[in-house]
Amino acid sequence: MPGKLKKRSSKKRTMRALSLSKFKKLVVPRPDVLHGYLRHDEINLYLEYLQNRYSFVHVKLLGQTYERRQLKAIEIDWNSERNLELTERERSRRPYSCAEKITALVPPEISNMHNKLLGRRNTIFIEGGTHAREWITISVALNCIYQLTEKHMRNYELLRKLRFIIVPVTNPDGYEYTLTKNRRWRKNRRPITHSRHIGTDCNRNYDFHWENGPSKTARNTFKGLKPFSEPETRAMRNILQQNEQSLLFFLSLHSYAECIMYPWGYCKELPETWQKLEKLALTGRNAIKAYNGRHYRVGSIAKLSKRCISGSVVDYAFGVIKVPLALVMELPSHALGFQPAAESISPIGHESWFGIREMCKVAYDLATPFFSMEEGNLTNRKNSDKEQPQPQSPIIKKQSLHDVVRPTIDTVAL
Template sequence: MEPCETVPDFRQDYLSHRDINDYLDSLQAKFPKLVRVKTIGYTFEKRALKSIHISVSSLQVRKIILIDGGMHGREWCTISTALYCASQLTENFDANKDLLDIFDFVIVPCINADGYEYSRRYKKMWRKSRRPIHFSRFIGVDCNRNFSVGWDEACQKTSSCTFRGERPFSEPETRIIKYLMHSLKPTFYLTLHSFSKSIMFPYAFTKTLPENWSSLRNLARAGYLAIKKETGTKFRIGSVSSLVKNSKSSGGGSLDYAHKTAKIPFVIVMELSGGGFQPSNTAIYGIICECWIGIRAMCSFLKNKT
């Protein structure tokens, strides 16, 4: 499988936001019957946010898997992973046709484009969005604390890198994900983060488990077992509240909102391996291949469960 020649190779380098969008557009040009790229909204700094919809069917009603990356600006490799998912489903179509026979995939590789570009250009550890906070000298909201479920428990300090925002969905980026959840009604929502080497399910804002926690655990375990078999890497699995210290402070996350309010039955946050938010360029390919092994296994697990 040859990488797209119109933009730098995301397997070996971290792309700019412009190059990310150009790569998505190139997939649509290359696979016009399989791919549809849409501008789904704009960031505070007016960057176009694009999704890629991958489908072998013209039917309006299909089971959908929604994947997002780059919710935190500094987590560069989550964007590379989301792009690799799109690549595998298109440029490596024959090997993954079994998934597309059942599911449509909608992938948003870089939801927090402003934070990502600021992290790339100025401050590598930048996590938040880039909207100035009213009546404050601070900038930005943690997009993964800006959803309404558990928002009351999230950080109120405007100076913090985990600031929840003045109100739920104060950020255009989180409103876009909310819209996709409700309009697409996906079967499976997967949000990519880094770098705790974990596959986790709801909830974060409470230790109470969802009613279908056993199914969610089996889904996470399918990803865990596939990765362990192929690479030897062992991911942790469990609910966010069981694996994350002080998980209540993780309230306001997209994971909990997706399951509790948007009623998406299968919801997973996958925290990549790699030992850092921006692994070296030489490490990118190994990490994204490893993650795809787990993602593909989870999608395969759901083929007979939905």
């Protein structure tokens, strides 16, 4: 009998060891995103880790670069169907506390339906790493991802209202080149046709006043042979076009001028809604100043940079995609350079998130709900109908939003 017991226990141990080894293969390790500069593969590994862990996270493959690196975006959507189903299951398994009963009166799906009925834009788009040497922009983008996922309970109210799409590394080839060969490299790594030079400035390659940009292939700001000649800018164009109806706020991260800027970059004129844009930029500036005293300058791109910048992603997002709010955030600082020391990464990331979070909150209330062309035509038709007398028709009482939502709220409350 003792021999049989020993054999059984040894079999159980081996089975446990095998199951653990299989489980370990499925577990994706978590890289340290807050205190160091990661390689491109490590960043994609972190995005995969978050997708495996959280039901409201989805990683999208946008395309491939010239050197066949994957360009990825992370979508953080608390109101996604998958997450709502899982949270509803979790609610049904355990009894409500008093606090949960109050929040359950207006669950996330009702808030989401409210946004749809109003036609409100609710997507925040953040991109970093367009210029290869600006490592700190990638770290700040990763800090934003960290705050919205691993620290999502701190930002729950923000996630209930807003959906986030973040591209942490827009120029993977150039970024990897700066890590291994030349820390000062700015452009991507695709060779220029009929030239001995390599690379195009991705922030000059968008089809918005592109023809006004510099055309010398040797320059750091070379705009490319034609608009969207680069795989990185085509990938960005595609995801912006796919989400153009829901985009509320576009934020492009750069360094190291320590300012928050709004369009236009291609000329010194200001857009019609410049006051809204300035109010949003001042919100971020004031939040960071209150957090640690750092002072950001605020103004238009052309004014603060003292030059005209054609074919930029911010001008394209604002002028072509028609995102209501679009800003450039130039991170700190001249003293620290494009690649601040490791001990500065976390402080800069946290202070930047403090400003970005406040801008996202204000953006939701600042941009008025948009209406489709059909609704606009209907309004024009109504105005023209008012001018001409029409025969009387029976009065039809329209159902208010409160009446639409109230039955669902009552059901949840019970």
